[in-house]
Amino acid sequence: MSTVATPFPQPGFGATSRRDAWWLEPLVTFVVFTGFVIYGNLAVFWPQIFGHPYFEIRQNAEGRIDWEHGEAVAPYLAPFYSPLIYDAHSHHAWVQAEKPSWWPGWMPFSSAMLILIFPLGFRFTCYYYRKAYYRAFWADPPACAVGEPRTGFRGENHWPLLIQNIHRYFLYAAIVFIFFLTWDAISAFRWPVVENGKRVGWTFGVGLGTLLLCVNVVLISLYTFGCHSFRHLVGGRLNCFSCPVNGMYKPTTNYKVWTWVSRLNEHHQLWAWCSMLWIGFTDFYIRMCAMGVWSDPHVTF
Amino acid sequence: MGKVTFRIWRGDKSGGSFNDYQAEVSEGMVVLDAVHQIQATQAPDLACRWNCKAGKCGSCSAEVNGKPRLMCMTRMDTLPHDQPVLIQPMKAFPIIRDLVTDVSWNYRVNKKIPPFKPRPPDAPDGTWRMGQEEVDRIQEFRKCIECFLCQNVCHVLRDHRRFGQTDTDGNLTSGKGPSEAELFGGPRFMIRVASLEMHPLDTVNRLPLLQKELNIGLCNITKCCTEVCPEHIHITDNGIIPLKERVVDEFYDPLMWAARKVGEALGIRRRKSLPIVKP
Ligand code: SF4
Ligand code: SF4
Ligand code: FES
Ligand code: FES
Numbered sequence: 001m002s003t004v005a006t007p008f009p010q011p012g013f014g015a016t017s018r019r020d021a022w023w024l025e026p027l028v029t030f031v032v033f034t035g036f037v038i039y040g041n042l043a044v045f046w047p048q049i050f051g052h053p054y055f056e057i058r059q060n061a062e063g064r065i066d067w068e069h070g071e072a073v074a075p076y077l078a079p080f081y082s083p084l085i086y087d088a089h090s091h092h093a094w095v096q097a098e099k100p101s102w103w104p105g106w107m108p109f110s111s112a113m114l115i116l117i118f119p120l121g122f123r124f125t126c127y128y129y130r131k132a133y134y135r136a137f138w139a140d141p142p143a144c145a146v147g148e149p150r151t152g153f154r155g156e157n158h159w160p161l162l163i164q165n166i167h168r169y170f171l172y173a174a175i176v177f178i179f180f181l182t183w184d185a186i187s188a189f190r191w192p193v194v195e196n197g198k199r200v201g202w203t204f205g206v207g208l209g210t211l212l213l214c215v216n217v218v219l220i221s222l223y224t225f226g227c228h229s230f231r232h233l234v235g236g237r238l239n240c241f242s243c244p245v246n247g248m249y250k251p252t253t254n255y256k257v258w259t260w261v262s263r264l265n266e267h268h269q270l271w272a273w274c275s276m277l278w279i280g281f282t283d284f285y286i287r288m289c290a291m292g293v294w295s296d297p298h299v300t301f
Numbered sequence: 302m303g304k305v306t307f308r309i310w311r312g313d314k315s316g317g318s319f320n321d322y323q324a325e326v327s328e329g330m331v332v333l334d335a336v337h338q339i340q341a342t343q344a345p346d347l348a349c350r351w352n353c354k355a356g357k358c359g360s361c362s363a364e365v366n367g368k369p370r371l372m373c374m375t376r377m378d379t380l381p382h383d384q385p386v387l388i389q390p391m392k393a394f395p396i397i398r399d400l401v402t403d404v405s406w407n408y409r410v411n412k413k414i415p416p417f418k419p420r421p422p423d424a425p426d427g428t429w430r431m432g433q434e435e436v437d438r439i440q441e442f443r444k445c446i447e448c449f450l451c452q453n454v455c456h457v458l459r460d461h462r463r464f465g466q467t468d469t470d471g472n473l474t475s476g477k478g479p480s481e482a483e484l485f486g487g488p489r490f491m492i493r494v495a496s497l498e499m500h501p502l503d504t505v506n507r508l509p510l511l512q513k514e515l516n517i518g519l520c521n522i523t524k525c526c527t528e529v530c531p532e533h534i535h536i537t538d539n540g541i542i543p544l545k546e547r548v549v550d551e552f553y554d555p556l557m558w559a560a561r562k563v564g565e566a567l568g569i570r571r572r573k574s575l576p577i578v579k580p
Binding site: 011016017018019127130131134135140141144145147148151153154155156157161162165166168228229231232236237239240241242249251255265266 | 381434500503524542543546
């Protein structure tokens, strides 16, 4: 064991000489993250809880909200269901079918189940989120110079936390997802023209949902491209930023990109929060429109 | 500004307690000034280490109101005066007396890190060339004043006591042992390794050392080191995380592993730094 002894005994959970409100930050993190996880689960199990998935706004010939017999009257797709791989009716769906044929009959299904592992895995293994949940959920440590509840500690050296080392693979997936979300935002300007409950064409339009989806892409991109693994990939892994080209010391492209990414990376925590809250709200907003709780202000041309 | 009570820990390794002292606080004073005043007027035997009083020597580390700080850089007007100001020695290290701790463990960790070993000189006159961009990146790490506040606050050392094993002479032996005795090098030495690993002229590979001996995997990036660093070094973001990513390249990423194998088979040498002479 260690030969370094101190007169201060191993402090118990929460033991500290600090006098400030050190518990506030972990508490806020705990409450908001828990809320987000609960909402995420609601979104996944929406069809089981509310009867239908409600990821887009469907109305019937009388202009009333009607999931089963209606037609999409707005171009929005709730971001937790993007990309929409399976759906029997939606024009967003890649495969026009209720669910995959191999899906076990006894298991509840929603299209979000097929894709949500990627963004969730990305955030779960993100260096910022790790800091936040190790502090707020594991209390390891709850805050700096504050005692911990457990003495055992294995760091990220052993299974299962060893998995954190593959964060970069979730990054690759997250970059692909930016394309999906960008596509959703662009499509949100292309409004269906619906007559008597049938789509007869498309037209240009803008709604509040369009704006939410556009800002969503921007915030997710600021978060994703400030990723530490991305920073490593674009240049951090090199020791030589200005290796001579034809004998001249000039900053390489790697260096320039690394500088931009570093600038985003400095505020990675901020973008993590903004993008998380925004995507959650956007999803909720579209879902509430889809369920007829409120309606979306928009203009079409 | 009036009289303020200071509650200072007094004792040695056999034990101790907090004693209250009064000191006259005036404009612009720092905590170290008050400690000096108490030494001069009430407690001439109060032990405290200091040297520069300018935040540059890293000697006066302590915990003020529970926060690891340099006493000479903690202004009295940032602390509440209506309750006693609590001053304790760094909690993670063995006590010598009063506010003075034995930080020699850190020097033993330092000895495990292979020093800078540059490539052969770039120019016939025995000099090297490197770009400003590389210098800028590692300059940040060289601001370290070895106050060891980051080592003190790091929970892997402070709470989980991963100081590793020492032989009878007090030298560090291998970090690996029964898992409770796994050595953690601590944030200060992570950034020392970073300053060497990211150096464009250096030729040593310290990644196996980082992974096995200094156990970078024990750091769970909770960033307390960054919060307390008086030199505002971004220890976690610019030092530890980039090193973790390099360790992933070397030991965990299957694609990187495959790329290395293919590279070896094709006889491509790994480019760490390029020795090229400016004309
Ligand atoms: S970030 Fe790592 S090195 Fe720094 S205090 Fe936390 S666990 Fe220790
Ligand atoms: S990194 Fe900062 S906190 Fe750590 S020893 Fe150096 S100056 Fe002190
Ligand atoms: S570090 Fe946060 S997303 Fe990669
Ligand atoms: S006395 Fe030198 S850093 Fe405080």
